[in-house]
Amino acid sequence: MKLFRKSLAAVACLALAVVAIPRTALAAPINAKEVSSDAKWYIHLDFEALKKTAIYGQILDEVRLNVPIDDFLPQLKAAIGINPLTDITGVTVYNTSFEKDVAAVMVYAKFDKDLLTNAVAQNPDYAATDYNKHTIQKWTDANDGKTKMGCIYGDNVILMGDKEATIKMAIDVLDAKTASGPALIKEAPKGAFLYGSADLAKAGDANVSQLLSNSQAALATASEVDGKLGINVNLTAKTVEQGTQLKALLDGIKAFGELGAKDMPTAVEVLHGIKVSVDGAKVNIALQHDAKTIIETVKKFDAENKAREAKAAAEPKK
Secondary structure, eight states: OHHHHHHHHHHHHHHHOOOOOOOSSOOSSOOGGGSBTTOSEEEEEEHHHHHTSHHHHHHHHHHHHHSOHHHHHHHHHHHHSOOHHHHEEEEEEEESSOOTTOOEEEEEEOOOHHHHHHHHHTSTTOEEEEETTEEEEEEEOTTTOOEEEEEEETTTEEEEESSHHHHHHHHHHHTTSSOBOOTTOOOOOTTEEEEEEEOGGGSSOHHHHHHBOSSSOEEEEEEEETTEEEEEEEEEBSSHHHHHHHHHHHHHHHHHHHHHTTTOHHHHHHHHTOEEEEETTEEEEEEEEEGGGHHHHHHHHHHHHHHHHHHHHHSOOO
């Protein structure tokens, strides 16, 4: 789950700042034919769907208060051939294992191939090698000092990864040299802009594997419908009895969270709004929130959390 959270953060960062490299048709919803049939998990950001939400406008307004993006992004476009806010339509992150911090990233966008290639070539230790009529580019990231790899695939897809094997795997899928269309990819729900799925029964965690069924992957979605932000997580236990036990466990975690956040009213309100239901072996965790006030809620939560930390720091240590 730590990798899942890190991947979500990576997707959010990609949506606002891209430094890298592409496929034939632009994608907004996820395209199962471009994901390995052996994928154990995936996350997809439908940037086109996100732009239609009230949440997107709030995020953009908030960013503009701190960063002059209306001046910066045209400059970025001129320098690397891509404007993340106008040119990216979708981002898919996936892998065929649960190896820590390893994934294939596909960025669907309109871009200037020559400008982008030249920008990447300016990085330290840059090198390019051929693979199946494609060029894999390798460099050292100046921010974290780690090796990065990318491949401009066709006209509209940027492939990225931390390992050569991962990039080659993604290329082979796009070239139709290996199978695609994993069972864990289903049709996106109405209004969904961020969603992902994971075959948790194969996650390598014995406790998780024993509890969850391998017949249906866990699915998480974030959507906006009729002015409401909806977050849903669906899990399937191995038996009806375990489904009931899982609901009881989640209800307990929710209650414990509310108790622990008693001095943070916003957090308590959000936790109280989480609904856990069970239908046989299937468990659903759902939360709805007014999309127009989501940024306000986040700010309140942040302020309450800072006040809590300040209070704890001021208390004498036992």
